[in-house]
Amino acid sequence: MDPRFWVSHHSLKAGQQKPFPFKVKATNQMGERVESQTSPPTSLVDALVGDSTEAVSLVDGLLQDATRALFATYGVKFDLDGTQIAKILKSVEFLGMIGFSSRSLGGSLLLALPLNVLERSLPTPGGSPADWCGELANQLLGRLKNQLLKYQVVINPSLPVVVSGDGMCLPASTRQITRYFSFSSECGKIFVRLEMAISPALELERQDDKQREDSIDEGELLLF
Amino acid sequence: MNKKVLIVDDSATIRQQVRMALNAAGFDVVEAADGEDGLSMIRSDSAIVAVICDINMPKKSGLELLEELKAGGANSQVPIVMLTTEGQPALVQRAKKAGAKGWIVKPFKANLLVAAMQKLTA
Numbered sequence: 001m002d003p004r005f006w007v008s009h010h011s012l013k014a015g016q017q018k019p020f021p022f023k024v025k026a027t028n029q030m031g032e033r034v035e036s037q038t039s040p041p042t043s044l045v046d047a048l049v050g051d052s053t054e055a056v057s058l059v060d061g062l063l064q065d066a067t068r069a070l071f072a073t074y075g076v077k078f079d080l081d082g083t084q085i086a087k088i089l090k091s092v093e094f095l096g097m098i099g100f101s102s103r104s105l106g107g108s109l110l111l112a113l114p115l116n117v118l119e120r121s122l123p124t125p126g127g128s129p130a131d132w133c134g135e136l137a138n139q140l141l142g143r144l145k146n147q148l149l150k151y152q153v154v155i156n157p158s159l160p161v162v163v164s165g166d167g168m169c170l171p172a173s174t175r176q177i178t179r180y181f182s183f184s185s186e187c188g189k190i191f192v193r194l195e196m197a198i199s200p201a202l203e204l205e206r207q208d209d210k211q212r213e214d215s216i217d218e219g220e221l222l223l224f
Numbered sequence: 225m226n227k228k229v230l231i232v233d234d235s236a237t238i239r240q241q242v243r244m245a246l247n248a249a250g251f252d253v254v255e256a257a258d259g260e261d262g263l264s265m266i267r268s269d270s271a272i273v274a275v276i277c278d279i280n281m282p283k284k285s286g287l288e289l290l291e292e293l294k295a296g297g298a299n300s301q302v303p304i305v306m307l308t309t310e311g312q313p314a315l316v317q318r319a320k321k322a323g324a325k326g327w328i329v330k331p332f333k334a335n336l337l338v339a340a341m342q343k344l345t346a
Contacts, residue, residue: 073331123331124240135235138280139330142309146329149312157280157309159234216311216329221336223326223343 052198055105056177058151059144059194064181066143067192070136071185073218074121078183078190085180088189094118094129095168096137099158100145106155107175107196109144111137114188134160140192142218149215151204226252227345228271232262232286233278233307238330242276242307245334251341259284267298273345276337279308279315287318294323303344307332 064080071078089112096111111133118129121136137160145155175195182191216222229251231242236257243253254272256262260283266272279286286306293300305326306319316327326340 070331122237124237124244127237127240131236135237138235139309142311142330145309146311154312154314159280159282215313216316216327218309218311218329219331219333219336221326221328221333221340222316223340224320224324 052177052200052202055198055202055204056179058204059148059196060179060181062147063144063179063192063194066140066147067181067183069218070140070143071117071121071183074123076117076121076185076187078185081182081184081189083182083184083189083191085182085191085193088112088182088191089168089170091189092168092191093164093166094133095163095170096133096160097163097171098134098137098141098160100141100155101158102153102155104199104202105148105153105196107177107194109137109141110170110193110195111140111190112170112193113190117185117188117190120187130162130164133164134162137162146215146217151206153202153204226250227273228252228254228269229341229345230254230256230262230265230269230272230275231277231307232256232259232275232281232289234258234281235278238278238307241332241334242337245337246341248334249338249342258282259286259289262286263289263292266293266302270299272299272302274341275302275304276307276341277304279306279310287315287322290319290324291322305340305344307337 068078091114092112093115094113097108099108100106113133115129118132122132141157145157148155170193173195176197178193178195180191180193182189229246231239231253233239234257239255246253254265256265258281262277263284266275277286277289286308290304303325305328306324307328307330309330311329319327325344328337
């Protein structure tokens with residue numbers, strides 16, 4: 001099993017397996033104990049995904065690329081790695097979370113960062129790390145959204161929420177599919193969690209570039 | 225006297241980033257953290273000559289701000305450039321139809337932002 005794709009963070013240790021489905025216990029942002037039922041990662045793609053395997057694989061790739069590109073813009077080069085999420089969580093001081101919805105795809109994106117990464121990527125001196133964490137989550141989901149547009153999937157983002165502190169626990173997954181990706185850089189490790197529910201009716205068909213003439217990419221300016 | 229530009233964004237970091245870029249180009253910058261405050265500032269301060277506005281914000285979105293402002297009232301002719309993570313053509317067209325003068329997808333390039341403000345306030 002690829003360690004990047006652990007479903008659970010609290011209940012399982014590295015390499016440990018439990019019978020599935022099982023419930024994950026965790027603490028939410030309000031400090032309440034919550035439970036959610038989860039599914040086994042039988043391969044790179046979770047078993048529950050079923051017919052959505054192709055969509056999940058696609059979103060995985062888009063999210064990994066978006067994460068690397070976002071931080072590269074702000075001067076931090078990240079590479080995907082296989083560090084255990086639980087290990088990274090110990091060094092993380094900020095969690096940025098943002099939800100999204102659409103007819104065919106809904107869920108939330110969580111970005112977990114240590115202070116050092118935030119300080120290194122801040123575009124202005126003396127800025128607020130917490131504010132920046134929320135903006136990074138916002139921009140990361142924005143990049144994912146803009147890539148999904150190429151597949152005619154439109155998601156609607158909510159406003160980001162930031163939690164900071166030591167010894168944090170992750171909010172429990174509440175969606176059908178949960179994906180974890182860890183990244184490392186010279187200034188620290190981060191991870192991204194994407195949980196989502198995918199409609200069986202979702203069809204991903206990439207538009208050709210001629211059909212996408214109206215779209216604008218990151219960093220571009222369009223004057224009317 | 226320097227031209228005054230309003231930045232409306234719920235991220236203090238983005239507001240600071242815009243302020244630094246525009247101050248360096250000789251603009252004065254005032255700030256609002258949500259669409260409601262942004263609209264109120266535009267209505268009450270006729271010295272504001274251009275607005276840079278995020279879309280996804282608390283209280284009132286940037287598109288709501290734009291559409292309400294352009295529907296009429298004080299300072300409704302002030303040029304607005306949307307600064308957002310969104311690149312969705314339908315939203316771009318909605319903003320254009322409502323009277324926006326431009327659209328920038330974050331992360332923004334400071335020189336492009338300054339050039340847009342200089343052109344719109346010339």
